[in-house]
Amino acid sequence: MDNNVEELLKALEKVNSLMTDENIERATTEQLLRYNELINKIKARLIELV
Amino acid sequence: MDLSNIVATDLNENNIGTFLSEFDNALANGDYAKLRDAIERINDFLVAGKIIVSSGRSNNQPGRNYIEVTDGTNTEQIFVDDIADHVVGKVKADYTANPGANTDRDAVRSELNKNLTAIFNQNRLLETLANRGFSIxxxxxxxxxxxxxxxxxxxxxxxxxxxxxxxxxxxxxxxxxxxxxxxxxxxxxxxxxxxxxxxxxxxxxxxxxxxxxxxxxxxxxxxxxxxxxxxxxxxxxxxxxxxxxxxxxxxxxxxxxxxxxxxxxxxxxxxxxxxxxxxxxxxxxxxxxxxxxxxxxxxxxxxxxxxxxxxxxxxxxxxxxxxxxxxxxxxxxxxxxxxxxxxxxxxxxxxxxxxxxxxxxxxxxxxxxxxxxxxxxxxxxxxRLKTGQCIPKRKRDTNGNYIVVNGRYELDIDPSTGNPYTEEVMDIPTDVATRQEFLQKARYDESKELIAIDAKYESRAAKRHALEVLNIGNRFTRFFAPGRLWKKYNARRKILASREESAIELQMRKDYEEIVPDIAERFKIEQLFSRIKQSAAIQHTLYSAGKEQGWDADSVDKSKLVDDLERAAYEETLYRAGTVALNEITDIRKKKGYTHESVVDKNNKQVINNDLLHEDENNDMEL
Incomplete structure (x- = not known):
């Protein structure tokens, strides 16, 4: 696998690991809803690749 | 800006541009270690409890989403969109620079697709919302x-x-x-x-x-x-x-x-x-x-x-x-x-x-x-909780007491669904008047119950078993003097009290089921399914026992039998299969001597045992 892409994917995974179980539990319902929408927005752009 | 040691400020609205250009430089130089460090640092802010999970729109640049990060004193807004866009942009550029079919590249795409939901932990997020009762x-x-x-x-x-x-x-x-x-x-x-x-x-x-x-x-x-x-x-x-x-x-x-x-x-x-x-x-x-x-x-x-x-x-x-x-x-x-x-x-x-x-x-x-x-x-x-403890939530008055109207609890309805909220613990009422009301509706008759108890626990063996369940005495006293323990600790009354509780609980559930037919239906299905599974297990045991005794093993397809019974629970034949299963259970009980008839009192009174609903409380079904 190309190093470039592989490294970037690893980086991407790490960026996205911000949504830890702990953070989710601690978030308010309103925050969860906003975050869900944010994830959808990022996915909408990422999905262009796949 | 040192990518290996970035701080939250490096990612705020003013500095994100510099961060991204540093990111580009590191990428152009193939300095992946630095990139990893940077991303790990971002991760540290987020994972080490410094993140406030919130997203919003910047006042200065509407339409861009950020996540707030705090170090305890200052709060910074991290522009995750920019970071995500950047990574994607680079991956895309890599595809453009290296066109053509490539298995590894396809694997990357498929991996990215697969990870999209998982890496964002979106399922967990949605589960948390659902568990908090946020309605569909x-x-x-x-x-x-x-x-x-x-x-x-x-x-x-x-x-x-x-x-x-x-x-x-x-x-x-x-x-x-x-x-x-x-x-x-x-x-x-x-x-x-x-x-x-x-x-x-x-x-x-x-x-x-x-x-x-x-x-x-x-x-x-x-x-x-x-x-x-x-x-x-x-x-x-x-x-x-x-x-x-x-x-x-x-x-x-x-x-x-x-x-x-x-x-x-x-x-x-x-x-x-x-x-x-x-x-x-x-x-x-x-x-x-x-x-x-x-x-x-x-x-x-x-x-x-x-x-x-x-x-x-x-x-x-x-x-x-x-x-x-x-x-x-x-x-x-x-x-x-x-x-x-x-x-x-x-x-x-x-x-x-x-x-x-x-x-x-x-x-x-x-x-x-x-x-x-x-x-x-x-x-x-x-x-589906096997304990049956999940019930529609009842409304309380300002003093915290349940509101009972015409002998029924008033339910707390979720306005968004029109269905009642649920609660997991069923509290049996303690005040005598309400208890009596339920018992009356259940046509609970104490004298009949006592007769049934006496019949059921007539033998020393039955008494021993019940004493053990009630945690009375020890294994020696229970073995040698079950009758004395029975009287001394008034086990008959204890069992009666337990039956009273069950009768009230059952009546309460019936009331709920009348009010909330959907829940009643699901509860019935669960009961039937449970019995079908039990029946399948019994058939399995019987088959094994028969095999040991030299029965014609080929005449019964064990796995098919079990599969069929289990599958039946999921199919339209559920009720039919459920009935079959109930009959089978009854047959087995008859064979074991525990029938409804066995607890009918000697004066030919009505059957009062609700054993079928007290599933196997004394392990009667154990083969």
């Missing part, structure tokens, strides 16, 4: 609202695109063909491109023509190779005929097909045509650029801004007719780039934005479907 209707409402916004955004983008395209075409012309097809207009950039195509074609023709002349000279020098050279000449001439047709397609004024006819064989004809085309193209180009220069010079400042013509680009338009050839050539190149780039961004750029927004709408729809399934599963699993 409310969730759908939010998604619909967001999708309405997206629709508006798409409409705006289309309007904006239309306006920009019109402005661009009004200024620089557009390609059109009227319906009859005999009249066309072309934009400036199309006309320029046509001229440049013409130059390329005619230069190619010149190259072919010179080669033909060379080959003719070679034939004179070496007649022995005449046929070989002639074949090459023929091929080149064929090629020139084709180029002649292409140049005619450019529709240069003053150029007709007679001038191209047989030009490959006539040097004088070719030279003349060649110079006419060259001169014509140069003149046309000059006139095009002159025209562009004048058009842009005549634009108002507002038009320049609208068309994205910066002062730097404007100076290039000004320079297209510069007497210094190198200056004008560079200016013309820059103008071409602007026109082509602008044309592309007007269509492709906005189209991409629209496509992304449409994908987002689709994702939201999928999100709702997923959430619906999730909430249904979670609600089902609550109702």
């Amino acid at each position: 209707d409310e969730f759908k409402k939010q998604a619909d609202k967001a999708n309405d916004e997206s629709k508006r955004k798409i409409d705006n983008l289309r309007a904006q695109q239309k306006k920009q395209v019109e402005k661009f075409e009004d200024t620089f012309g557009k390609n059109t063909t009227i319906t009859s097809g005999d009249y066309t207009t072309k934009s400036s950039i199309t006309r320029i491109k046509t001229c440049k195509d013409g130059i390329a074609i005619v230069e190619l023709a010149k190259d072919r023509f010179d080669k033909i002349q060379d080959l003719k000279a070679k034939i004179i020098a070496d007649p022995s190779k005449k046929s070989e050279y002639e074949a090459q000449i023929a091929q080149l001439q064929e090629n020139m005929k084709y180029l002649g047709k292409k140049i005619l397609d450019c529709n240069f004024p003053g150029l007709d097909k007679d001038m191209i006819k047989d030009w490959e064989t006539k040097p004088a004809m070719f030279s003349r045509t060649f110079s006419i085309i060259k001169v014509h193209i140069a003149t046309t180009l000059s006139s095009e650029y002159e025209n562009l220069k004048n058009v842009v010079a005549g634009l108002q400042p507002a038009d320049l801004i609208e068309l994205g013509i910066s002062p730097e680009i404007k100076s290039k338009f000004d320079g297209v007719m510069d007497p210094d050839d190198s200056v004008s050539a560079a200016a013309r190149d820059a103008v071409d780039k602007y026109l082509i780039g602008k044309q592309r961004s007007l269509t492709q750029g906005i189209d991409n934005e629209i496509a992304t927004e449409e994908r987002l709408m689709q994702l939201r729809k999928e999100n709702v479907a997923h959430y619906e399934e999730l909430t249904k599963r979670i609600n089902d699993s609550k109702v």
Whole structure:
């Protein structure tokens, strides 16, 4: 696998690991809803690749 | 900025640009270790409890999402969109730079797709929402609202695109063909491109023509190779005929097909045509650029801004007719780039934005479907609790007491679904009046219960078993003196009290089931399913026992039997299978001597045992 892409994917995974179980539990319902929408927005752009 | 040791401030609105350019530099230099460090640092802020999970819109740059990070003192906004876009951009660039099928690359794509939901932990997020009781209707409402916004955004983008395209075409012309097809207009950039195509074609023709002349000279020098050279000449001439047709397609004024006819064989004809085309193209180009220069010079400042013509680009338009050839050539190149780039961004750029927004709408729809399934599963699993302790939530008055109307609890209804909220613990009422009310409705008769208890626990063995369940005595006293313990600790009354509790609970449930038929239905299904499984297990045990005793093993397909019974629970035959299972359980109970009849009192009174609903409390079913 190309190093470039592989490294970037690893980086991407790490960026996205911000949504830890702990953070989710601690978030308010309103925050969860906003975050869900944010994830959808990022996915909408990422999905262009796949 | 040190990527290996970034701080939250490095990622705020003011510094994100620097961070991203540092990211680019590290990438260009192949410094992946640094990139990893940077990403890990970001992760540290988020994971080490310094993150406040919240997203919103920046006041300064609406439409960009950020996540708030705090170090305890200061709060910074991290622009995750920018980071995500950047990573994606780079991955895309890598694909562009290395086109073609590649298994590893496909694996990357598939991995990325697979990870999209997982890496965002979106399932967990949705589960948390569902577990908190956030209703599907409310969730759908939010998604619909967001999708309405997206629709508006798409409409705006289309309007904006239309306006920009019109402005661009009004200024620089557009390609059109009227319906009859005999009249066309072309934009400036199309006309320029046509001229440049013409130059390329005619230069190619010149190259072919010179080669033909060379080959003719070679034939004179070496007649022995005449046929070989002639074949090459023929091929080149064929090629020139084709180029002649292409140049005619450019529709240069003053150029007709007679001038191209047989030009490959006539040097004088070719030279003349060649110079006419060259001169014509140069003149046309000059006139095009002159025209562009004048058009842009005549634009108002507002038009320049609208068309994205910066002062730097404007100076290039000004320079297209510069007497210094190198200056004008560079200016013309820059103008071409602007026109082509602008044309592309007007269509492709906005189209991409629209496509992304449409994908987002689709994702939201999928999100709702997923959430619906999730909430249904979670609600089902609550109702399916084997202990049966999940019940509709009852309303309390201001003193915290349940509100009972006409002998029934008033339920706490979720306004968004119209169904009651659920609660997991069923409290049996303690006040005598309410208890009596339920017992009466259940037609609970204490004397009958006592008779049943006496019948059931007549033997020493039964007493021993019950004493053990009630945790009375120890294994020695229970074995040697069950009767004495029975009396001393009033076990009969204890069992009676337990039956009273069960009767009240059962009646309460019946009441709920009357009010909430859906829950009653699900509860019934669960009961039946439980019995079917139990029956399957019994059949399995019987089969094993039979096999040990030398029965004809082949006559029973064990796995099929168990499978069929289990599957039945999921299919339309559930009720039928449930009935069969109930009959089987009853049969087995009969064989074991624990029948309804066995607890009918001697005076032929009504059957009062509700053993079927007290599933196997004394392990009667144990084979």
